[in-house]
Amino acid sequence: MQPVLPTHVPASDHALYREKVEKFFKLFEALPLSPPFDLNDPSQMEAYDLVVVGSDEVWNLAHPWYSYCPLFYGDGLKAKRLISYAASFGNYQASWGLDKDWANKLFQFDHISIRDDNSSAIIEQALGFKPEMVLDPCLQFPIQYEKRAIPHRKTPYVALYGHNFSEFFISEVRAWADREQLPLISIGYRNDWADENWLTADPHDFANFIAEAKAVVTNFFHGCVFSLINSKPFVCETSPYRSIKVQGLMTKLGGEHHLITADSPTEVYNARLSEPLDSKIQERIEALRAQSNAYLDAALAPKLLALS
Numbered sequence: 001m002q003p004v005l006p007t008h009v010p011a012s013d014h015a016l017y018r019e020k021v022e023k024f025f026k027l028f029e030a031l032p033l034s035p036p037f038d039l040n041d042p043s044q045m046e047a048y049d050l051v052v053v054g055s056d057e058v059w060n061l062a063h064p065w066y067s068y069c070p071l072f073y074g075d076g077l078k079a080k081r082l083i084s085y086a087a088s089f090g091n092y093q094a095s096w097g098l099d100k101d102w103a104n105k106l107f108q109f110d111h112i113s114i115r116d117d118n119s120s121a122i123i124e125q126a127l128g129f130k131p132e133m134v135l136d137p138c139l140q141f142p143i144q145y146e147k148r149a150i151p152h153r154k155t156p157y158v159a160l161y162g163h164n165f166s167e168f169f170i171s172e173v174r175a176w177a178d179r180e181q182l183p184l185i186s187i188g189y190r191n192d193w194a195d196e197n198w199l200t201a202d203p204h205d206f207a208n209f210i211a212e213a214k215a216v217v218t219n220f221f222h223g224c225v226f227s228l229i230n231s232k233p234f235v236c237e238t239s240p241y242r243s244i245k246v247q248g249l250m251t252k253l254g255g256e257h258h259l260i261t262a263d264s265p266t267e268v269y270n271a272r273l274s275e276p277l278d279s280k281i282q283e284r285i286e287a288l289r290a291q292s293n294a295y296l297d298a299a300l301a302p303k304l305l306a307l308s
Helices: 011-028 100-108 117-127 167-180 203-212 221-229 243-253 266-274 279-300
Strands: 048-053 079-084 158-161 184-187 196-198 215-218 234-237
Touching (some): 100 117, 117 243, 158 221, 167 184, 184 203, 215 221, 221 243
């Protein structure tokens, strides 16, 4: 169990992370899931009229867990039609190029959509066309969160989501929270610089927790996404692994000023964590929702038989 790589997880946290994982699996059971099959043996899967691949880093050839998975590139899928939604190459950079054999697999898709400029560049270079740009599903389909009691909550509070933050970032955020007399509560992962850590939260807890927060501090893509959904003031430290996705999202929405680097002055932290979210960002989200809906309407529409 290594949820905060490269940081070591203390033995005292193992049971807490186990409880969190068990909550996730219990919630998975409530979803309308198709029968499971081995990713390396899709011959066991049922046949479908259409399969959607995505979202997120399904095509990341540098991913530590499932890089070079032929299934995500369409191989062996029992489907009459194949589309992608908000697919991403993650931290696999466009400058590295896409091997011809892996590029050719993507020609199996009837429609391709991606979520970031880096992925768009890879597809355009490898396949010769510009794919559709769509929103992350969490932004595309607004979430109606379930109001819940938050254990030991101090109100108001600042939500902290992520791990392995840089010292410069920790120092500025900690100083701001102390000045504002707001407790920092870390959800999902241990951060010893927080006032409190809540490691056992499930997805519904998380959605409620972000929605009720005064502000959000993160270095995760979905930390940004849930801040945007709830129109929360927030800052995001750009980390090497997630920088492509995070920068792509915020550039697409005109929210680059929420991204923090080592050169960001104290005034930027103060403004981003205290001021309301720019209304133009929400306007851009609405425009991209319409664009994403148009893609889905076209991609999911039944294929008409050509008349001879």
